Amino acid sequence: MTLPFFPIWFVDIFGSITMIILSFLCLSVVLELKRSDPYNVIWTYLLWLCFGLAAFAISRSAGHILKQQLLFSEREFIWDSIRPFSGAINTLTFVFVASVTLFFERIWKIHQQVLKDKQDLQSAHEKLFYLNQNLEDLVAKRTESLAASESKYRRIFEVSKDMILVSKKDGLIVDMNPAGYKMLGYNESEFLGKKKYFQNVFAKDANWTIIQKTLEKMGFISSFEIELKRKDDSRIHCLLSGSLDRDSSETENTIHFLVKDIEQRKLIENQMAQTDKLASLGQLSAGIAHGINNPLGIILGYTQLLIRDEDVENEKYADLKIIEKHAKSCRSVVEDLLNFARSSQTEKEAISIHEAMDEVLNFIQHHSELYNIEIEKDYDTNIPPLLLDEKKIKQALMNLIMNAKHAVGKSGTIRLSTAYNRSTSQVTIKIADTGCGIEKKNISRIFDPFFTTKPTGEGTGLGLSVSYGIIKNHGGNISVESEPGKGTTFSVVLTAASRNLGG
Incomplete structure (x- = not known):
């Protein structure tokens, strides 16, 4: 069965013409879009695609119309000659469309990156614009913040x-x-x-x-x-x-x-160590003193009994007197040991510290050579009466002044001064001399029992230890400052009106 030729011819001719019309309509629409947004990559792609489709529509439709005309006029041999060229043109237009599509994918990626870069640039521009508009305010705020920080840390630094x-x-x-x-x-x-x-x-x-x-x-x-x-x-x-x-x-x-x-802390640590050391030495000294005291008393007693029966002119009498003298000297050392070790009850009463100092000084002046030693006094007249054990405090002052006297030797200056601090109710007594001073290595041992720098036989080394114990029993403090070749200062600090301190 053979189909009628006319319907086929009509569809082919009509379809070809319609295809050309539609491709050009698409091209005109894309051209309008392109004119409205010349830099839109989608419109650019569609424009090239429509150009390719229009070229394909013209090539194909013209070929089909020509083919039908030649067939209708029974000139098929002519069509057979030009058909390969028509097919080649159609193929080229398809290759063009495919190339545009493939190329667009790459263009699209580039376009997306460009858009991203554009957005980033726009964002940076807006930020820069904001900073530019608010730079002075930002600088002012930052400067104010830095100034506040600097002021805060400077205050900490200063105070x-x-x-x-x-x-x-x-x-x-x-x-x-x-x-x-x-x-x-x-x-x-x-x-x-x-x-x-x-x-x-x-x-x-x-x-x-x-x-x-x-x-x-x-x-x-x-x-x-x-x-x-x-x-x-x-x-x-x-x-x-x-x-x-x-x-x-x-x-x-x-x-x-x-x-x-930490000087104050070190001082307290040293004082605590000194107190512990003296407490231990006190217990030891007490045991030694009691052990020596009894046989010493017997020796002294029998010596004195023998002396009574001897003639003064007798050589034996002189020997016994020597024994008596040294026994008494030993007894004095033992008494010092017991005074150092004994924490006896202090009997306090209100006394004038200046009167006590003057009485001790007068006693020393009558019993020691102070002719070439200059005595200076600087008393604070505002010091109130102090609650002290008069006998013991005089003993402590005696030891300190005698120590100054031995330090200056035959000539020099001893300075006695007092000061009253109302805010702390503390009285400071200073006994300074211009003597030989104390070597630094000996400062820490100066209050140790039996420690002395004097030649053998000139001191027991207990005077300052006894003074230390007396001052401590009164709730006070005693310290020493010295520079070799320039002199020494002993400072005694006592608290005024402290009935609850001491024994």
């Missing part, structure tokens, strides 16, 4: 009672707070504009080496005990902590130090 010091790694001092200058005994003006090194105020150079090595290894050092030299060359015990400060490039530029004065 801290501990030394805060900033130095370079080599120890060059960059900054130091007022407490640091006060601790070292300097004025700030003595440091300004001058190169001062922290290690120069160390009593021991080895301590600075240890600190440097620890900081290099650990980056910090904590509670390291050191001694610092003050301007007057005195020493002060301190606890040092510090840390390395690194800048943004991790370069170690400066060291921040915090130095705490």
Whole structure:
């Protein structure tokens, strides 16, 4: 069965014409879209796609119409000649459409990246615009914040009672707070504009080496005990902590130090150790004294009995007197031992400390050679009567003044002074001399029983120990400051109107 030719011809011709019309309609629509948004990549892609489809529609439709005309006029041989060219053109248009599609995928990725970059750029632009518009406010706020922070830490720096010091790694001092200058005994003006090194105020150079090595290894050092030299060359015990400060490039530029004065703590520790030591020695001394006292009494008693039966002119009498003399001397030492060891009840009464000091001084002046020794007095007239055991306090003062007398020798100055602190109700008594002074190594032993620097036979070494015990039994404190070749000062601190202190 053969289909009628006309329907096929009609459909082919009509379809080809319709295809051309539709492709050009699509092309015109895309052109309008492209004109409205020239940089839209989708419209660009569709435009090229429509160009390809229009070219394909023209190529195919023209070929089909020509084919039908040639077949209708019975010239098939002509169509057979040009058909390969028509097919090639159709193939090329399809290749073009496919190429546009494949190329678009790459273009689309680039377009998306461009859009992202555009958004990022827009965001950066908006941020930059905001910063530009608000830069002054932001700078002002940041400056205010930094100023507040600087003020806060500067206040801490200024009012801290501990030394805060900033130095370079080599120890060059960059900054130091007022407490640091006060601790070292300097004025700030003595440091300004001058190169001062922290290690120069160390009593021991080895301590600075240890600190440097620890900081290099650990980056910090904590509670390291050191001694610092003050301007007057005195020493002060301190606890040092510090840390390395690194800048943004991790370069170690400066060291921040915090130095705490522990001189008072060391003093209390030494006093407690001294008290414990004296308590132990007191128990030992009491045992020794009691063990010696009885046989010594028998020796002295029988010696005195024998003396009564001997003629004064007899040689034996002289020998017995020598025995009596040395026995009495031994008894005096034993009594000192017992006084040191015995914590007897103190019988307190209100007395004038100045009268007690003057009576002791008068007694010494009558019984010792003080002709070439100058006595200076500086009494605080505001001192109220003190509740003291008069006999014992005079004994303590006697020992201290006699110690000063032995220190100055045949000439020099002994200065007696008192001061009253109303806020603490404390009375300070100072007995100073211009004698030979005490070597530093002996300061810690000065109140030890039997410790003396005098030649053998010139002292028992118990005087200062007894004075120490008496002052402690009165609830007071006794301390000593000395510089070899310049003199010594003993300071006694007692509390006024303290009926509950002591025995």
